[in-house]
Amino acid sequence: xxxxxxxxATLMILFSFIFITSPNEVAAEGANVTNALKExxxxxxxxxxxxYKDLNGVVYFVMALGGFWIVGMLVWGGMTLAGSGGxxxxxxxxxxxLSLVLVGxxxxxxxxxxxxxxTGLGA
Numbered sequence: 001x002x003x004x005x006x007x008x009a010t011l012m013i014l015f016s017f018i019f020i021t022s023p024n025e026v027a028a029e030g031a032n033v034t035n036a037l038k039e040x041x042x043x044x045x046x047x048x049x050x051x052y053k054d055l056n057g058v059v060y061f062v063m064a065l066g067g068f069w070i071v072g073m074l075v076w077g078g079m080t081l082a083g084s085g086g087x088x089x090x091x092x093x094x095x096x097x098l099s100l101v102l103v104g105x106x107x108x109x110x111x112x113x114x115x116x117x118x119t120g121l122g123a
Contacts, residue, residue, distance in 0.1 A: 055115070059111060059112055059115045060112075062108075062111060063108055063111050063112070066104070066105075066108035066111070067108065069104075070101060070104065070105045070108065073097065073100075073101045073104070074098070074101050076097060077094055077097030077098040077100075077101055078094070078098070080093055080094035080097055081094025081095065081097075081098065082094075
């Protein structure tokens with residue numbers, strides 16, 4: 001095992017010397033990135049209103065799908081609980097399914113707040 005670790009370390013050092021260049025070498029070659037977006041034809045419109053509107057629609061769509069999923073899982077958990085027939089393991093399985101549905105329903109209910117929190121990270 002030690003033999004393979006030594007070989008791997010040697011290959012990593014060799015790779016770093018061959019393939020990784022320092023920023024000074026790139027700067028010496030004349031790389032200019034100050035106008036890179038403009039030179040590539042990408043223009044900044046500065047308008048993000050459409051993106052937020054689209055993402056808002058996506059969040060509502062995911063919440064709607066989650067609502068249907070919750071109903072299905074409630075039925076499945078209820079059927080497991082009702083069909084347990086006195087079997088304690090099946091009864092416990094039904095209660096676990098129903099409790100996880102409640103946790104998932106709370107997360108879906110809070111999806112709009114979670115998405116708002118996630119978009120606020122970049123601000």
